[in-house]
Amino acid sequence: MLDKTPSTKVTEFLDKFGSALEAGDIEAAVNCFQADCYWRDLVTFTWNLKTMEGQDQIREMLKATLAKTKPTGWKIAEGEEAAEDGGVTTAWIEFETEIARGFGMIRLKDGLIWTLLTTMAEIKGHEEKAGFTRPLGAKHGHGRDRKTWREEREDEMAELGHSRQPYTLIIGGGQGGIALAARLRQLDVPTIVVERNERAGDSWRKRYKSLCLHDPVWYDHLPYIDFPKNWPVFAPKDKIGDWLEMYTKVMELNYWSATTAKKASYDEAAKEWTVVVERDGKEITLKPKQLVLATGMSGKANWPTIKGQDVFKGEQQHSSTHPGPDKYRGKKVVVIGSNNSAHDICAALWEGGADVTMVQRSSTHIVRSDTLMDIGLSALYSEQAVESGMTTRKADLIFASLPYRILHEFQIPLYDQMRERDKDFYAALEKAGFMLDWGEDNSGLFMKYLRRGSGYYIDVGACDLVIDGSIKLKSGVDVQELTKDGVLLKDGTLLPADLVIYATGYGSMNGWAADLISREVADKVGKCWGLGSDTIKDPGPWEGEQRNMWKPTQQEALWFHGGNLHQSRHYSQYLALQLKARMEGIDTPVYGLQEVHHRG
Amino acid sequence: MLDKTPSTKVTEFLDKFGSALEAGDIEAAVNCFQADCYWRDLVTFTWNLKTMEGQDQIREMLKATLAKTKPTGWKIAEGEEAAEDGGVTTAWIEFETEIARGFGMIRLKDGLIWTLLTTMAEIKGHEEKAGFTRPLGAKHGHGRDRKTWREEREDEMAELGHSRQPYTLIIGGGQGGIALAARLRQLDVPTIVVERNERAGDSWRKRYKSLCLHDPVWYDHLPYIDFPKNWPVFAPKDKIGDWLEMYTKVMELNYWSATTAKKASYDEAAKEWTVVVERDGKEITLKPKQLVLATGMSGKANWPTIKGQDVFKGEQQHSSTHPGPDKYRGKKVVVIGSNNSAHDICAALWEGGADVTMVQRSSTHIVRSDTLMDIGLSALYSEQAVESGMTTRKADLIFASLPYRILHEFQIPLYDQMRERDKDFYAALEKAGFMLDWGEDNSGLFMKYLRRGSGYYIDVGACDLVIDGSIKLKSGVDVQELTKDGVLLKDGTLLPADLVIYATGYGSMNGWAADLISREVADKVGKCWGLGSDTIKDPGPWEGEQRNMWKPTQQEALWFHGGNLHQSRHYSQYLALQLKARMEGIDTPVYGLQEVHHRG
DSSP states (O other), X not given: OOOOXXXXXXXXXXXHHHHHHHTTOHHHHHTTEEEEEEEEEESTXXXXXXXXXXXXXXXXXXXXXXXXHXXXXXXXXXXXXXXXXXXXXXXXXXXEOSSEXXXXXXXXXXXXXXXXXXXXXXXXXXXXXXXXGXXXXXOOSOOTTOOOHHHHHHHHHHHBXXXXXXXXXXXXXXXXXXXXXHHHHHTTOOEEEEOSSSSTTHHHHTSOTTOBOSSOHHHHOOSSSOOOTTSOSSOBHHHHHHHHHHHHHHTTOOEEOSEEEEEEEEETTTTEEEEEEEETTEEEEXXXXXXXXXXXXXXXXXXXXXXXXXXXXXXXXXXXXXOOSGGGTTOEEEEEOOSHHHHHHHHHHHHTTOEXXXXXXXXXXXXXXXXXXXXXXXXTSSHHHHHTTOOHHHHHHHHHHSOHHHHHHHHXXXXXXXXXXXXXXXXXXXXXXXXXXXXXXXOHHHHHHHHHSOSEEEESSHHHHHHTTSSEEEESOOEEEEOSSEEEETTSXXXXXXXXXXXXXXOOTHHHHHHHTOHHHHHHHOOOSOOOOSBTTBXXXXXXXXXXXXXXXXXXXXXXXXXXXXXXXXXXXXXXXHHHHHHTTOOOOOSSOOOOOOOO | OOOOOHHHHHHHHHHHHHHXXXXXXXXXXXXXXXXXXXXXXXXXXXXXXXXXXXXXXXHHHHHHXXXXXXXXXXXXXXXXXXXXETTEEEEEEEEEOSSEEEEEEEEEETTEEEEEEEEEEEETTOOOOOGGXXXXXXXXXXXXXXXXXXXXXXXXXXXXXXXXXXXXXXXOOSHHHHHHHHHHHHTTOOEEEXXXXXXXXXXXXXXXXXXXXXXXXXXXXXXXXXXXXXXXXXXXXXXXXXXXXXXXXXTTOOEEOSEEEEEEEEETTTTEEEEEEEETTEEEEEOOSEEEEOSOSSOSBOOOOOTTTTTOOSEEEEGGGOOOSGGGTTOEEEEEOOSHHHHHHHHHHHHTTOEEEEEEOSOEEEEEHHHIIIIIITTTSSHHHHHTTOOHHHHHHHHHTSOHHHHHHHHHHHHHHHHHHTHHHHHHHHHTTOOEEOOTTSOHHHHHHHHHSOSEEEESSHHXXXXXTSSEEEESOOEEEEOSSEEEETTSOEEEOSEEEEOOOBOOTHHHHHHHTOHHHHHHHOOOSOOOOSBTTBOSSOOSSOTTBSSOOSSTTEEEOOOSHHHHHHHHHHHHHHHHHHHTXXXXXXXXXXOOOOOO
């Protein structure tokens, strides 16, 4: 008897799984799963971003959602084949629900599902117009007094927010707000983005001058228009600023720059927000149905309270407002903090001729950027990956298919390799006194990022300066107080300073909600970001997904968007579809709305 | 005995051909060709764009160039296979010369070459940095006082054209100048583009308001950044303007808008141009080594001399300066001409409520835009083509591989199909009195474009207005004179007019050279465009390539760039390489420099 190919096995399995679902036979469907199993659903079943872990959670989810979802047509995705490796059979899959088309990935072990990822690709009848369905453009035929494209755009820009209201208002015009707005436009959801800076891209331009992206280009593409093949691996901030600026233009976004959101409140009866923004010195009231905060996954600046801050004669800044080294040549600068911003800023200050000391109060996870790119990302996001057929979409989905609960297990071996490869580097750092860590479970940078959004530095050169003492280091010591002349540490050291920079991180994004809406609403939605891993700065209980990000929150019609360029790109798709569905009056019963365990 | 596969046959053939070339055995190489054969070389052998027709011309070319070119390594291009169809075996090929890497296409009939296309892909040691060799971007490591990307760009913009001179100056910042400048930057050739309009893209924005591209999007991509998948098929002029504007920014072009070139002269001894431009009211003298006129393949406006033009009381415009219909509602407008601009303008005027008459003095070739897209372009430039694996590069090369001498033979059957598909449409046009043609040999639109750049209209709706009389038509009649009130035709008809528009075409591009440089230089280089086909407006003798376009001219260091978006994109590659080679001091002996038979 001939062995079945992986594709045949998967096809037969999907037929069985699909039949059980169509028959409403939940037990049979659950029995298609391993005992140790994960089903991550992005919108299709749950109208949420939700990971079900184990058969019990899957059973509960299906009981609540199966009858309404009506999934059918499970098959290996067109043009794909299943593959078998190390006992795991993997395949890209397609399926449909009553209202959507789905795409995902399945991993089988011993003929049962280990991991299943189901994502919403598009809503039937509301597909984006691209490729074969791209708009015609030229108005063929003729019509007296019909408007040109430019006139239509001008009308839109004159009306939207004035004589007619946007369905969605996005506050924050960085890469997150921009990516989401682009998706929403392609779905014909009238949207305005408000950005307080003068120009799109300023959120990058205004940062310290040596800033470049720390993530490599293949990881960073925006939706619809990739960076070209000659774009640098790590783009300088001004190049990114220019790209974002042109992107808002050619993707036809309704982008209100130099506009600040002042106040927002939700009318539960009218199901509508009232948002007051200030633009060109005038207050304008907008009434969107949906409000998205895309103000950056870093919330408000954490400005620590330290005795003597009112006594200190020099300047004090947070890393987010530090303008760069130009005015500090020959000056003494003390930087409190030892993570990403601290390193970038210390290096830039040294380059600009300042006398700089870094105060490290707790350990930092360091990884060299080329090592991270090679070992951490290259399988999915690299020139080699592209050359062997990887697409950004697939890379994003492969990443999304790894359950958060076990993601650290995949990461640990990679970081073991990195530790080995760069051991001399780490030895030199420790010799200089630097306190290193690898994350509590040695799972490294990306888990730290997902859990707490901080606590690491991707080294692009500052470490050499720490190693050789060009950047002076005081480590393992906390600040006692500021004196009028400098920083007094708890070990008695006095660091004279003209400038003290608090590279001390940010609060949770819901801090912006407190300012803009109310403390009550901010508390109602709770802390953003983090997985509930019970590690430093990510207290339990386990959430299984990023708190509040890209999905329904406890405040109706309030959403949070953000993250790095990869997340801004990928998760904007699902957030845009959730908003589109609501606009079209499609029923969106949310399963497992995230409960709030922390106020932020 | 097993039949050899097409790939095996081609590989064996290439081994034989390559060996003959390497041995310097010209006769053996020539004998690899059919009697009826064509070898089109883009730069690699000839440092020219040249088609050799027949064995004798090939022999002569090899005698002159083979020893220096040193071609080797002929093989089927990596990842490709040969294909056999209808007695013709076709394959993508790669080869090397002493200084370059080549790419091309071969077509064999009965084991001998029918057509050979050889193109220069890159110069060894001067490859563009992209993909695996894309720049790093972030300056890793550290260096005191080193400059950021933005500072380097600012320095470049402050210096280039002032304290240091560009190698290449491009006059004309439309899609041609922009595409060429982008290629040159990727090859590190310091280049300035001067554009008289205020903003990049204005050459489109300022056109009549209903203007859209008549070529579909897949045909129109610029180098390096494709239009996205949701870009319209026929882009409205303002969208194109915006794209060009952002492209100049993100591709880091040194683009001097609001800058007019006043005078240029070549110093034969210093091998350098002196070009005076006016920018912000100041005259600046530039000294590039190479000068490119990218002012548009349409040269200066043809403004016919007609008796009574000084008597006519109303307005007179050329199509190129017509602002659109807004001021002419209710007015009488007479448009002299019946080709592309005339139809677009008449339709826009009708839509704007004007009373418009088209005066057709000679026949016009008409094809409907969707028919042209379907039958004329879809094999190479369409969503279907993309889906079946066609790339823009391959489409461009396939098109380039069809010898101009026989191109019409490929075109005639396509236009027969178009004539049949739209026969009712054509009957209705003729019933309205419109004079139709199909090109002298029925080879249709693209041949007309290549031969004379005029004489056709791609219908996007104006024809229906001619058919139903909304656009009034006087055909088969010429203009006698203008009276003070209107246009008197030779058949005695008087057409009252408030505005007369001369949609009467353009002169040859070397008319710009006459204005900018001198009549002598303009005559020295002669007429641009056309193949020498001995058809209307394309007098012989046969050139075999576009006169003066994208290749060396009789004036050292003077070049012409332009054409439609496809040509701007594709031929900018070869022009950029020819300029790069000269900058690097590589020997570029031009074979078969085009002689001048017509002054323009």
